[in-house]
Amino acid sequence: MQHIEFEPAYVIHTRPYRDTSLIxxxxxxxxxxxxxxxxxxxxxxxxxxxxxxxxxxxxxxxLQGKSSLKLISHFEWAGNTKTLQGYALYxxxxxxxxxxxxxxEWYAHSSLYDDYQWAxxxxxxxxxxEVILRQLEGRLLDSxxxxxxxxxxxxxxxxxxxxxxxxxxxxxxxxxxFNASEAGALSGEDILQVAAGNWRHEPARRLAKYTHRQLLQxxxxxxxxxxxxxxx
Numbered sequence: 001m002q003h004i005e006f007e008p009a010y011v012i013h014t015r016p017y018r019d020t021s022l023i024x025x026x027x028x029x030x031x032x033x034x035x036x037x038x039x040x041x042x043x044x045x046x047x048x049x050x051x052x053x054x055x056x057x058x059x060x061x062x063l064q065g066k067s068s069l070k071l072i073s074h075f076e077w078a079g080n081t082k083t084l085q086g087y088a089l090y091x092x093x094x095x096x097x098x099x100x101x102x103x104x105e106w107y108a109h110s111s112l113y114d115d116y117q118w119a120x121x122x123x124x125x126x127x128x129x130e131v132i133l134r135q136l137e138g139r140l141l142d143s144x145x146x147x148x149x150x151x152x153x154x155x156x157x158x159x160x161x162x163x164x165x166x167x168x169x170x171x172x173x174x175x176x177x178f179n180a181s182e183a184g185a186l187s188g189e190d191i192l193q194v195a196a197g198n199w200r201h202e203p204a205r206r207l208a209k210y211t212h213r214q215l216l217q218x219x220x221x222x223x224x225x226x227x228x229x230x231x232x
Contacts, residue, residue: 002070004063007031008078010116011057012096016042024053024072026061027099027116032107036063036072056082056092056120068105082124091129094227095119095136102144102219115139130209131199137212146215148173150195162189170214 009028017023022038041053058079063070084092095116103109119136123129141147152159153166154173160166165185166174177185186207193204194211 002063002065004031004034004061004070006060006062008113009034009059009061010120011053011055011059013055013100014053022053023069025100026059027096027103027109027113028061029110029113030108032109033099033103033105034063034070035068035105036061036065036070038072038075054081055096056084058117082120084120084123087129088123088126090227091123091133092120094133094225097225097227098137098140098216101225102140102216109143112139112143128199130205134199134205134208134212137216138208141212141215144219146219148211148215150174150191160188160191160195162192164188166191168211168214170218 007028007030009026011024012027012033013025014022017037020040020042022041023035024038024041025033025035028034038053053075058077058081059075060078061072062074064073065071082092099116115136119132122132138147148154148170150160152173154169154175160174161176165177165180165182165187167177167182167184168186169175174186174191179185187203190201190203190207193201194208198204
């Protein structure tokens with residue numbers, strides 16, 4: 001039987017289980033995405049309102065059990081729940097949904113955990129939502145090993161050039177084009193602005209959003225993101 005004690009984790013998803021319990025999915029520092037049963041939590045949270053299992057809540061959790069679905073034997077607050085409202089709330093739910101849908105269970109992502117924690121803080125403090133989402137998406141793609149180079153051309157070490165246009169190959173990266181008027185042509189200047197993190201450059205913001213969406217889509221499959229529908 002596996003025992004995990006006082007593991008830092010955030011609640012990223014919950015669903016009812018039997019009459020009074022919840023199945024809670026966490027994003028944890030040392031074990032990645034893990035799930036456990038919180039017995040009686042639905043009844044307890046309604047009656048006593050103590051440490052409810054809400055999204056964006058930082059906890060220390062104890063898990064035990066032989067199967068991948070553990071029993072949550074203890075949990076306690078490890079800080080203040082991030083208060084997100086409006087588009088910031090939708091953005092946080094979007095990030096949670098990406099983690100649930102894309103990360104394999106029981107695979108450590110310590111650096112991504114830090115990035116996620118930063119993103120929640122930035123959203124709660126009124127940061128630029130588009131920038132926060134693009135940065136976290138990029139870190140997630142890095143963790144999954146499917147990100148591309150924003151500095152060099154696909155299949156070579158040749159640098160991206162400001163005087164050229166490119167097409168996106170989601171497997172290889174940015175492929176140079178001989179015809180800048182070709183459908184889907186992407187400016188080398190805009191690509192390098194993304195690489196430099198110049199988010200004040202509006203075309204770079206649009207390009208990053210388009211590119212990340214193209215890279216994430218094969219991983220997400222045909223099932224639409226519920227959080228994206230909230231934005232709409």
